[in-house]
Amino acid sequence: MTTQERIIIVGAGQAGGELAAGLRKQGYPGRVVLLGDEAHPPYQRPPLSKGFLQGKVALADLYLKPLATYERFDIEFKPGTRVEAIDRSTREISLRDGSRLGYDKLVLATGGRARPLSLPGLDTARPENLFAMRSILDVEAMRGRFVPGNRLVIIGGGYVGLEVAAVAVQLGLRVTLLEAAPRLLSRVTGPEVSSFIEQLHRERGVEFRLSCEVRGLELDEARRQVRGVDVACHGVPERLEADLVLVGIGLIPNTELASAAGLAVDNGILVDEYACTADPAILAIGDCANQPSAYTGGRIRLESVPNAIEHARVAAATLMGKREPSTAIPWFWSDQYGLKLQMVGLSTGYEQCVTRGSAERKEFSAFYLKGGRVIAADVMGRPAEFMAAKKLVSSRAEVDVTRLGDAAVPLTSLAA
Numbered sequence: 001m002t003t004q005e006r007i008i009i010v011g012a013g014q015a016g017g018e019l020a021a022g023l024r025k026q027g028y029p030g031r032v033v034l035l036g037d038e039a040h041p042p043y044q045r046p047p048l049s050k051g052f053l054q055g056k057v058a059l060a061d062l063y064l065k066p067l068a069t070y071e072r073f074d075i076e077f078k079p080g081t082r083v084e085a086i087d088r089s090t091r092e093i094s095l096r097d098g099s100r101l102g103y104d105k106l107v108l109a110t111g112g113r114a115r116p117l118s119l120p121g122l123d124t125a126r127p128e129n130l131f132a133m134r135s136i137l138d139v140e141a142m143r144g145r146f147v148p149g150n151r152l153v154i155i156g157g158g159y160v161g162l163e164v165a166a167v168a169v170q171l172g173l174r175v176t177l178l179e180a181a182p183r184l185l186s187r188v189t190g191p192e193v194s195s196f197i198e199q200l201h202r203e204r205g206v207e208f209r210l211s212c213e214v215r216g217l218e219l220d221e222a223r224r225q226v227r228g229v230d231v232a233c234h235g236v237p238e239r240l241e242a243d244l245v246l247v248g249i250g251l252i253p254n255t256e257l258a259s260a261a262g263l264a265v266d267n268g269i270l271v272d273e274y275a276c277t278a279d280p281a282i283l284a285i286g287d288c289a290n291q292p293s294a295y296t297g298g299r300i301r302l303e304s305v306p307n308a309i310e311h312a313r314v315a316a317a318t319l320m321g322k323r324e325p326s327t328a329i330p331w332f333w334s335d336q337y338g339l340k341l342q343m344v345g346l347s348t349g350y351e352q353c354v355t356r357g358s359a360e361r362k363e364f365s366a367f368y369l370k371g372g373r374v375i376a377a378d379v380m381g382r383p384a385e386f387m388a389a390k391k392l393v394s395s396r397a398e399v400d401v402t403r404l405g406d407a408a409v410p411l412t413s414l415a416a
């Protein structure tokens with residue numbers, strides 16, 4: 001490692017920002033160049049669908065670090081800079097303005113983009129009141145329409161859609177949320193938690209259409225405004241009036257740079273446990289990367305802040321010549337109506353769900369077991385229990401289910 005060496009990080013998001021700072025904290029002596037195509041320094045996305053949309057979090061408070069910190073850390077941060085291509089043979093990248101930059105190590109931290117709605121004719125129309133939720137720009141575009149009385153239709157019952165629904169009803173909008181599956185969050189949680197969340201929102205006035213297929217958007221004559229959404233729920237056609245529509249149907253990882261450069265991509269850029277691609281000069285981290293997981297024993301691509309931070313830590317170690325694979329367990333949080341929802345592990349394939357606490361009092365946890373062992377937990381409104389739940393999941397604890405289901409028994413006493 002020399003002062004002449006240059007690491008280029010493509011993507012100034014959560015993972016890229018953490019990595020740039022992490023390299024300096026670990027004493028990396030070379031040049032650190034952080035390139036991002038957005039106008040902002042690295043920022044936190046979670047508040048976008050929560051406090052920032054609600055107007056409770058200021059723009060500057062989204063930033064991971066104040067702009068001046070990058071200069072102080074001698075990080076060459078260039079906003080508004082899009083990387084168009086990688087030339088692995090010369091170890092250079094091309095920027096949108098046509099210039100080229102050489103690298104010794106390149107880290108792809110390109111995140112993902114909101115999955116667009118795929119409906120016939122929509123590709124040629126750009127309705128002004130059809131929104132996605134991924135960036136500051138997205139929120140700035142939709143905010144003016146978050147006024148009392150407006151009818152918001154949300155397509156997609158994942159965390160982002162639900163968080164926007166929570167903010168919107170609190171701001172006085174009339175909200176209808178459409179979900180293709182028979183229940184909310186069906187890919188990531190059990191039926192007990194789905195109905196808890198549904199009830200939480202219904203109590204505040206959110207309407208749901210489950211098992212709902214979106215058949216089309218009704219546009220005005222100029223094709224600039226969505227007027228209504230045509231759906232079929234349980235096969236029954238319906239037209240929903242809309243003043244604005246939010247599409248929250250998942251993320252497409254930004255892997256095009258990597259695949260065009262001949263790197264392997266399969267639901268994310270394939271990396272090893274040290275965040276390295278098959279090219280020893282190129283790493284990939286965060287939402288765009290598909291990595292081996294010590295927790296599942298297989299491969300996984302995660303979309304969460306804890307993962308972006310952990311993956312940046314692994315990459316910083318690798319770039320400093322150390323080998324520190326991740327042993328972290330996937331975890332995630334959400335915030336709806338001020339209620340903290342914390343999820344740890346992956347419940348896929350669970351055999352038994354044990355609940356504890358009271359759904360009515362909004363203090364409720366669900367533990368997922370496989371082969372008698374705890375593999376995942378959803379903790380709602382019981383933040384004091386989360387650390388203990390995390391330990392049960394990480395040790396795959398074998399527990400007495402009667403005691404696990406008894407909220408009077410401390411979780412800490414259950415871990416062997």
Ligand code: FAD
Pocket residue numbers: 010011012013014015016035036037038044045046047048049081082083084109110111112133134135160254257285286287288302303304305306308331332333334335
């Ligand atoms: P990103 O933060 O997406 O950053 C990638 C950056 O790279 C972007 O700025 C992108 O524009 C840029 N880029 C892409 N291609 C190029 C290129 N060619 N050249 C230059 N720049 C490029 N996680 C949680 O754990 N809890 C939550 O409550 C939560 N809430 C969320 C709410 C919302 C609305 C969203 C959108 C996400 C939320 N997440 C949450 C997920 C979390 O924010 C992401 O997992 C995290 O931001 C991933 O970080 P990243 O750096 O991998 O990607």
